[in-house]
Amino acid sequence: MSTSDRGDTPKKSLADSQTAAARRGPGGPGRFMGGQGAEKSLDFKNSAKRLIGMLRPERPLLLGVLTLGVLSIGLAVTGPRVLGNATDLIFAGVVGRQTPAGMDKAQVLEGLRQTDRGGVADLLGAVDFVPGQGMDFGAIGTVLFWALLLYVGSAVFGILQGRLAATAINRAVYRLREDVEAKLSRLPLSYFDKQPRGEVLSRVTNDIDNIGQSMQQTMGQVVNSLLTIVGVLAMMFWISPLLALxxxxxxxxxxxxxxKVGKRAQPQFIAQWKTTGTLNAHIEEMYTGHALVKVFGRQQEAAETFRQENEALFASSxxxxxxxxxxxxxxxxxxNLNYVLVAVVGGLRVASGALSIGDVQAFIQYSRQFSQPLTQVASMANLVQSGVASAERVFELLDAPEQSAEPLAPERPEVLRGLVxxxxxxxxxxxxxxxxxxxxLKVEPGHTVAIVGPTGAGKTTLVNLLMRFYETTGGRITLDGVDIAAMSREELRAGIGMVLQDTWLFGGTIADNIAYGAEGASRKAVVEAAKAAHVDRFVRTLPDGYDTVIDDEGAGVSAGEKQLITIARAFLAQPSILVLDEATSSVDTRTEVLIQRAMARLRTGRTSFVIAHRLSTIRDADVILVMEDGSIVEQGSHDELIAAKGAYARLYAAQFSQAVAEID
Structure with missing residues (x-):
């Protein structure tokens, strides 16, 4: 590309930003990602707060999640206590069956103490048995039935809770994606100049997906774990304050x-997602520029860069x-250590008669339930840290400086004539x-202005300022007497059509790509535009004609044919101002002649800015501007500038007389 240096880039709007990868070249992130900001430490606390704040609009659902969690956990923690009662009933039946009938409990215990079996008496003192009476299977069955109801009810409430939690989280992530999409449209072109495309895509896709998965796997579980800890702790203090302590x-x-462990893991999660973005950027560049990589024999270098980035990702992950x-x-x-301690002390309490066996059984279950949520919460630390690390990368994108705000009361020309x-x-x-x-500079309506000059002179920058892809740092640009800074960008760009050196097509049919120039365009209008741009002649040779599907790389059509399609798109738009940036650079000589004729018809009555390096294409321009180092050094018609024997004459001679020495 002849205009790929800093002075003439960026060329396109966000829709065409894929050329940024080509400008960085195929060497991979290790060489071309200097624009990326330095890695910074994770502000875990504030990022986590902001992430939780995303759920604020879902407060009714979250209240439902909390309520269902309380019901589910409440029933679940009641279960061991009820099962403890069943154990006591079974044990009482066994003891009662082995003691003589006709006596009461006090008499049995006194008899045991008189025979020096006081320890057994203390143990049985906490058992509600009836001498000579075996197990009450009816009572045991009733207790087990209630236990079953408790656990079934807990499961039902838990399922409903999970559904509400999934709804709340997915809504929050949905809004986050919308916010990111809206943010991308508000970012200035300079942001995309400094960020590899794969890095931006990684934040929009991988990081947001990771946020959703992390929240999905942790939020409901954290709520249930905390409720379980509170509920179990209450039951433990009810049974035995000593064992609870x-x-x-x-x-x-x-x-x-x-x-301690979490603090050591946090920096590694930051590095993991940072490296993921870097690796994605490298892969995207290698895929987009795979032809260049092969042409220049850089496969080995690209593979080595991939290996290094892959190893870095492996190490951090x-x-x-x-x-x-x-x-x-x-x-x-x-x-486990806590479980052993509770079992030992509980056994001693049972032996002393302070607790029943059912109580100790229930307490040991509660001990397990108490340690389990602690383990779960701690084990989720990796998911939480990973999600927060991704969240900070997304928040960094959302907090990036935006382009200047649109005016509150935008102005617009009464009649768009094209006076610039x-x-x-x-x-x-x-x-x-x-x-x-x-x-x-002043360009009269309907005039064609050609802009020429050496690479880096600022030619494309000039039209980028007209399109407000960049804002001026001084002075102003007016359109029909109205400062373009006072107009809305949408209103301004609606009247300007651009045909760029770097074509942009999206995945779809050829007809769809042409119709992109005018919303709601009919098939008849598409075909007419295609005929005017000489697209119709090659489309007719394709098996599916205008319904031929092409991908975003334009596979199936040549570079020149892609350029013709973009020109047809401009024909269909019928803009008041036309910008042609090396628009015929990819077509053959014969097609170029046809395009020049078509462009002449298209430019009729329209203000046109033509950026060209092949001076033969702009000889009929009303005014030719010669730019050097951001300034207009010459202006006039072709004949006038040739006669002046200045910068334009030297450029012209360099092209047609091969006077290479005069280029400087």
Missing amino acids: IALISVPVSVVVAT FKAQFISGIIQPAMMLIG SFDGVSFRYDPEKPLIDDLS
Whole structure:
């Protein structure tokens, strides 16, 4: 591409930003991703708060999730207590069957103490048995039935809770995707100049998907775990405050372990998703520019860059998962130690008659239930950290500086005639390096202005300022007397048609691609535009004609044919102002002649800006501007500039006389 340096880029709007990959080249992120910001540490607390804040509109659903969680967990934690009663009934039946009938419980216990079996008497003191009476299967069956109802009810409420949680989370992620999509449309073109396309795509796809999955897997479970801890703890204190206090010993230990390990894992999750974006950018560039990679023999270099990025992703992912994975076995160890301690102390309490066997059984179950949610919450640390790391990358995109806001009361010309004026316009990409300085120009309606000059002179930048892809840093541009900064961008661009050197097609039929120039265009209008741009002649040779499907790379049609399709799109739009940026660079000489004739018809009555390097294509322009270093050094008709024997004459001679020495 002859206009690919800093002075003439970027060429296109967001829709055409795929050429950014070509400008960076096929060498991969290791060489071409200098525009990417430096990696920064994860602001876990604020990012997590902001992520949770995304669920604020779903408060009614979240209240339902919490209510159903309370009901589900409440029934679940009641189950062990009810089963403990069943155990007591069974044990009472066994004891009653082995004691003589006709005596009461007090007499049996007194008899045991008189025979030096006081320990057994203490044990049976907490058992509600009737001497000589076996198990009451009716009562046991009733208790088990209620236990079954409790667990079934808990499961039903849990399923409903999961459904509500999934609805709330997916709605939040849906809104996040909408926010990102809207943000992309508000970002200035300079943002995409500095960001590899694969990196942006990774944030929009991989990171948002990871946020959704992380929230889906953690939110409901965290709520249930916290409710379980509260409910189980209440039941444990009800049964035995002493055993409950012993069980609580594991809480601070668990918190310390989870915090220490979690802090070590956080930086690795940041690196994991950062490297994922880098790798995606490299793969996207290699796929888009695979022909160039092969032509210049860079397959080995591309493969080596991929290997390095893949190894970096492997290393960060492994460290993140391994370090965070330590939490669960550590928590299980703490839980098992706590379980043993509770079992020993509980056994002693049963032996002393302070607790029944059913109570201890229930308490041991509660001990397991108490340690399990602690382990679950700790083991979810990797998911939470991964989700928050992705969230920060998405929030970084959402917080990126936007293009200037649209005016509250946008102005518009009464009649769009195409009178364009540049009044003392200045612009610079880098604040320290001026590109265009105090440029003034007036283009009359219906005139064709050709802009020529060496690469980097600022030709494409000039039309980018007219399109408000970039904002001027000084002066103003007016359209029919109205400052374009006072117009809405949509209104301004609706009257301007662009045909660029780098074609852009989307996946769809040829007819759809042409119809993209005018919303609701009929098939007849599409065909007429195609005939005017000489598209019809080759479309007729295709098996499916205008319904031939092409992909976003334009597979199935040549580079020149792709260019013709984009020109037909401009014909269909019928704009008041036409911008042609090397629009015939990809067509053969014969087709170029036909396109020039078609362009002459298209330019009739329209203000046209033509950027060209082949000077033969702009000889009939009303005014030719010669730009050097962001300034207009010459202007006039072709004959006038040739006669002046200045910069234009040297460029013309360089092309047609092969006077290479005069290029400088």
